[in-house]
Structure formats: C-alpha cells, structure tokens
Amino acid sequence: MVSVDSGPGLAAGEVALGLPPSEPIARVLPMLSVPHLDREFDYLVTPEQAEDARPGARVRVRFHGRLVDAFVWERRVDTDHVGRLGRLERVVSAEPVLTDEVRRLVEAVAARYAGSRADVLRLAVPPRHARVEREATTPTEPPVIAPVDPTGWQRYVAGGSFLTALGEGRAARAVWQVLPGDSWTDRFVDAAAQTIRAGRTALAIVPDQRDVDALIGAATARIDESVVVALSAGLGPATRYRRWLSVLRGGARLVIGTRSAVFAPLADLGLVMVWDDGDDSLSEPRAPYPHARDVAMLRAHLVGCAALIGGHARTAEAHALVGTGWAHDVLAPRAVLRTAAPRVVALDDTGYAEERDAAARSARLPTVALQSARSALAAGAPVLVQVPRRGYVPSLACGRCRTIARCRHCTGPLSLSERGSAALCRWCGRVDPALRCARCGSDAVRAVVIGARRTAEELGRAFPGTPVVTSAGDTIVDRIEDGAALVIATPGAEPRAPQGYGAALLLDSWALLGRQDLRAAEDTLRRWMGAAALVRDHASGGLVTVVAESSIPTVQALIRWDPVGHADAELATRAEVGLPPAVHIAALDGDPDSVSTLLEQARLPDGADLLGPVPLPPGVRRPAGVPDELNVIRMLVRVGRDHGLPLASALRHGIGVLSARGSTHPVRVQIDPLHIG
Numbered sequence: 001m002v003s004v005d006s007g008p009g010l011a012a013g014e015v016a017l018g019l020p021p022s023e024p025i026a027r028v029l030p031m032l033s034v035p036h037l038d039r040e041f042d043y044l045v046t047p048e049q050a051e052d053a054r055p056g057a058r059v060r061v062r063f064h065g066r067l068v069d070a071f072v073w074e075r076r077v078d079t080d081h082v083g084r085l086g087r088l089e090r091v092v093s094a095e096p097v098l099t100d101e102v103r104r105l106v107e108a109v110a111a112r113y114a115g116s117r118a119d120v121l122r123l124a125v126p127p128r129h130a131r132v133e134r135e136a137t138t139p140t141e142p143p144v145i146a147p148v149d150p151t152g153w154q155r156y157v158a159g160g161s162f163l164t165a166l167g168e169g170r171a172a173r174a175v176w177q178v179l180p181g182d183s184w185t186d187r188f189v190d191a192a193a194q195t196i197r198a199g200r201t202a203l204a205i206v207p208d209q210r211d212v213d214a215l216i217g218a219a220t221a222r223i224d225e226s227v228v229v230a231l232s233a234g235l236g237p238a239t240r241y242r243r244w245l246s247v248l249r250g251g252a253r254l255v256i257g258t259r260s261a262v263f264a265p266l267a268d269l270g271l272v273m274v275w276d277d278g279d280d281s282l283s284e285p286r287a288p289y290p291h292a293r294d295v296a297m298l299r300a301h302l303v304g305c306a307a308l309i310g311g312h313a314r315t316a317e318a319h320a321l322v323g324t325g326w327a328h329d330v331l332a333p334r335a336v337l338r339t340a341a342p343r344v345v346a347l348d349d350t351g352y353a354e355e356r357d358a359a360a361r362s363a364r365l366p367t368v369a370l371q372s373a374r375s376a377l378a379a380g381a382p383v384l385v386q387v388p389r390r391g392y393v394p395s396l397a398c399g400r401c402r403t404i405a406r407c408r409h410c411t412g413p414l415s416l417s418e419r420g421s422a423a424l425c426r427w428c429g430r431v432d433p434a435l436r437c438a439r440c441g442s443d444a445v446r447a448v449v450i451g452a453r454r455t456a457e458e459l460g461r462a463f464p465g466t467p468v469v470t471s472a473g474d475t476i477v478d479r480i481e482d483g484a485a486l487v488i489a490t491p492g493a494e495p496r497a498p499q500g501y502g503a504a505l506l507l508d509s510w511a512l513l514g515r516q517d518l519r520a521a522e523d524t525l526r527r528w529m530g531a532a533a534l535v536r537d538h539a540s541g542g543l544v545t546v547v548a549e550s551s552i553p554t555v556q557a558l559i560r561w562d563p564v565g566h567a568d569a570e571l572a573t574r575a576e577v578g579l580p581p582a583v584h585i586a587a588l589d590g591d592p593d594s595v596s597t598l599l600e601q602a603r604l605p606d607g608a609d610l611l612g613p614v615p616l617p618p619g620v621r622r623p624a625g626v627p628d629e630l631n632v633i634r635m636l637v638r639v640g641r642d643h644g645l646p647l648a649s650a651l652r653h654g655i656g657v658l659s660a661r662g663s664t665h666p667v668r669v670q671i672d673p674l675h676i677g
Helices: 100-112 117-124 130-134 159-167 184-197 209-220 237-248 259-263 292-303 316-323 334-340 358-362 367-378 452-462 509-513 520-532 553-560 563-577 592-601 641-660
Strands: 025-030 041-044 058-063 066-076 090-093 173-177 201-205 228-231 254-257 269-275 306-311 328-330 343-346 383-386 395-398 423-425 445-449 468-471 486-489 503-506 543-546 583-590 609-615 633-640 668-671
Touching (some): 025 058, 159 184, 159 328, 184 269, 184 306, 209 228, 254 259, 306 316, 343 553, 367 383, 520 543, 520 563, 553 563, 592 633, 592 641
Parallel strands (some): 201 254, 201 269, 228 254, 269 306, 383 486, 383 503, 503 543
Antiparallel strands (some): 058 090, 583 633
16 A cells, blocks of 8 residues: 655654554545545554544545545554655544445445446545534434235235245345336335344335335334434435434434435345336436446345345346346236236327317327226326426427427527427527528428427316316426326326326327437336326226337337336347347547547457447537537447456556546546436
8 A cells, every 4th residue: 555645754664652552554545536546545543543533434634735535444553655654634523434334335336337436435425514423313222113914015926935035134136016006115115124123224215305205104104213214315415414324323224215325324234125226316427327226236245135126117137137046026927917907008199190089189189098088087087198298399390391490509409488489499598589490491390299288288178177287397296186187297207196097198109219219118118107007907997098009019018017028128139239238338438539548548358349439429418527629429348248347447447547647638437328329
C-alpha cells in the first residue's frame, strides 16, 4: 500500500510514543473522484483517535495538500509503505457506518460494473447529519409475529416449499410469477414475516414510492411498525439518515425501499426481495450505473441468504437465473391460473375500422371494445383504459407523408399541450405556431401517440355522464371508489379498484411494440400484464381488450397469460443475436480519441468483439465533462457470459490509465445498459 506524505509523521517501522501497541495504522479509502486513485492509503492513528478510528468510520485525511473525506477500511499493525506516514487529520464520526458486509458488497459492485469504490460508496452510504447522529436510538425488542398462513403461497407450485425453507433459514432462491388478483404485497409480507420468525432480517426493493407505501401498509398491519423501516429518496436528507442509522444500529427487522436501499446495513440478512425488476426505476442513473436487481442477487450470493424476484411478467435476466439453476420457478398451475385470470382478446385496429360507430370512431376504439366497456359500466364496474403516454398529443407527424414533425431550431419532436394550441418542442421548449412539413410542405398533421388527457376528452364524449378519472405524470391517483367510472392511465399509474376493474382497454399498442429498443417487447408485456392483473377474473366477467394484431408473439403471451414462455423466447432470441443477458456488453461513450485510448490500454479478454463506433443514440445524454463542441461516439464491447468480470476489470484498468494521464474528457462506461440503442 501507499500513503501520501502529509508533513510531520513517522517513518515506517518507528514506534510512536503513546500510540496503542496494537493496530496503530489505519488503512483508509479516500472519497476521490479520480479513478486511478481508487485504492487504500495508510495513515497513523494518534492515541486520541485510537478508539474512534474503527473500521467503517468516517475520517478526514490530508491528501496532496488538501483535506478529503475517507472511510477507514481496516486497522493494521504494520504497513508496506516505504517512507513517512502521515497522521489521520481527524475522525469525523466514530459511528462505523460502513459494515463489513456492505464493504464487501461495494467492492463486488465496483468490480461487476467497472466502477470506482468511491462512486459505489456514494450510493451505499448517505451523507452524514451530525445532529441526527447524536440522537439516541431507542432499543427495540424482537417482534412477536403470529405464525404465517401458508395458504397464499400454496397456490403456487413450490410456493409452500419456499416458505418452509425461509422458516428454516435456508438460502432458497426463487423467481415468482404473481397470479392476477393476488396481492403481491401480502405474499412479500408472508415471506418477510417467516424470515423474521426464524431470527433473521429481510430487505425488499421496489421501483417507486407508490410501491413503498403499499408494501409498508401491508407490512405494518402484521409486523410491529417499530421494526419496519422505509428508505427512499423522497424522505429528505435528515429523515432518511435517521432511518438509515436505525437500521445500522439494529433497530430494524424489515427494510423496504427504492433502489439505493439495496445497500441497507442490515445485520444477519436472511432474505432479499425485488418487485417488478423490469422497471427502469431500478437502474441507477449515476456511475457506475448498477441495477438494483443485480446488486440484490449479488448480495444474496455473498451473504448466502434467500432471494426472491417477483412480478406479473418476467425479464430475460430473471429467467436466465432460473435457466442456470441459481433460482427456481415459483408458478401457479395452469388450472389455477385460468380461474384467476381475466379473459383477454386482441382486436386489430385497422380490421375493425368499418365496424365503428360515431362514438367509437372519435375514441379510437373498435365497436367490440366499446361494447365491452359499456357492459362493464352498466354493471356498475369501473373500466381501465391504458394509453402509452401522458399529456394531450405528445407527438405529431405530417398528415400526408407521415414524417415526424420536428422543431426547426433543434430538430426535437413537436407536441400539442392543449386543444387548439401551437406546437411545442419537447427538447428546447420553443413554440412553432405554423406547422408545415419539411419534406412535402403539407400543413396537415396527425397524432403519432394520443396522450392520456386527449383520450380522457374523447372517451368523455363517447360516454356522456360517466365519471372520467385521469392518472398520469404528476397527478397519479392511488385508488378509486367502487362504481362505474372510466379510468385513463399511463403504464404504472393505474389506480387500484377495491373490487377490480370490470374491463380494461389497452390502446396504441404499436407505440409500445414499435420502439427501436432491445426491451420493447418485454417492457410492453410487463405494462400490459400490470394493467390486466387489476381486472376481475373471467368468471366474474373481467375482460381485457388489447388493440393489436393477435399474431404478434407478445400479444399471444398476454392472451395465454404466459410470461415465462415469452421470457424463454426472448432469452433465446437474445442469445441468437448476441445481446444481454446471454452475453455481457459494455457501452463506451465519449469523444473518439478518449474512447480509442481507453481501448488501447484495456487488456480486453480474448474473443472480445468490438462493435462501432456509432453516433451517440438519440435520447442518450452526453457524458458529463465532454465539451459540446466535441463529437461523442458509442463503442460496444461484447464478451461471453463467463467473461463479464474480466471485461469489467480490463475496462477499469483502461479508465485508470486515462485518468492518470490527466484526460479532461472522461469516457462513460456502462456494463449491460438497459438501452443499448
């Protein structure tokens, strides 16, 4: 190890008068932003600091003449540094905020995603609040939890066995497909309660605050709320740090949170759960861009605890875990599924054009779909209408040649915010009062995707006198009352209906399936199933109508309610064309010279396949620190499934060389990004 000479200190091997005879040296990791300095440094500990400078504590050290924050990685009795050692400047806090388990996880995540440990630590350990840290923590008694009723899990093949394994403290790992109408929150609480009864702790990761609130409500109804802690970014710094400290100090048995809570410092972790792992919210937008699902499974592997991934649909990544034998399927028998699922029908939008009445035509609905909505409303049941986008008319195209309408200043897509208003650029915000197609000169426009507000307006005319509820964007409705109502919602914003919806209409399916994206089909099925699962079962009259061609595989998977078959086909397709998770791909974004230098210095694994360079894909933000005048490219590096860690290690080395040379134009490196472009 090395250390920075910070002035008066001791040469290696000298004995400091008054220093404790054991472990007088602190090996620390400075929180530096330069990748080539991602390593530990040795400092001497003074007698006054000896008790507080424990492993995991925050300290300040002098590094190249300036004070920087650092974490004590370990205490040692010797050093391999040749020269004089500097002293710790001060111990910021004696609280050991970095536990051994989280430290190992931080190292593993940095290695997996070609990142620096300092960047991962910023995600794992929240900023300190001294006042909160000085507050006393009230000790909590182990909660008394009633025996868990296994009935809910016994509806699934291997569900009862999974619950039994949790009670015995075994490292059972499962990928679970939730039945329509079943309460995923209740099943998660079953699993957590069983784990806590076995004397261990549980961790649940969900995509957003709405899911946090739902799971907290279910958990505190059965588990003492004093040992249930919610962690999410919306809490505010002081409140979040207070709750995080209660977890660190042993006051929590169940932690529920969004993606960063996957690093929560729970002791004796027995179960980690992830809900709806296909949601983009679980992917961290900050370096090194880890996905909460992968971090959770990595933590389960390191700790040797149980793991559960649950959802209505299934991602290719989750299915790959089953395929390798790391996790097991927890599925309902087909007979049980048929009784729980609604009826699903597909209607080709163009094929039913001649059957539309006036109201159906204005609402973009085939007559059959309109009739199903009317039947449900007449029976006093709410009807759910899912549209891909919020807003009025989010995207426009030429009415004659179908060319996308773009801003004449920045080429961004144009949209309408209100009826009769001028077109507004979604990138730069400029208004275009006189639309005219740049290709054919026509001033006629058409909607590419109709938004939730416009759909609500159209359906309000088609169903006069029926209450219309819109749930989208910043105005998400959590629940609706029983009774006839039209609910217009974007994917993920669907309100819960106490007795379930009588019918659901899934509109503009081509806008989801037609995206040029690796995960378009997978994400579309996930969104459809999330909405369809809110509909009553077939015996109760529940009907889901998707306006799409029934021959499309994704539509067929919805009709058959077969997310596992869809994931299996998706995984096979990706293996055939060489896409994750069948392989590992690293996306390198930066200026051409910097990307070239990084690749020259990286010792890529044998057989690594270089793809590109290509221009940065549309919609992908530029890497921070790259001047606007420089061209930004994307280079892809593809390796086999077994070479993920060697690839990450090679890229870390290349990043370090680039940093050591003082490059002012960093290269952004993302391992297995969600959207490759």
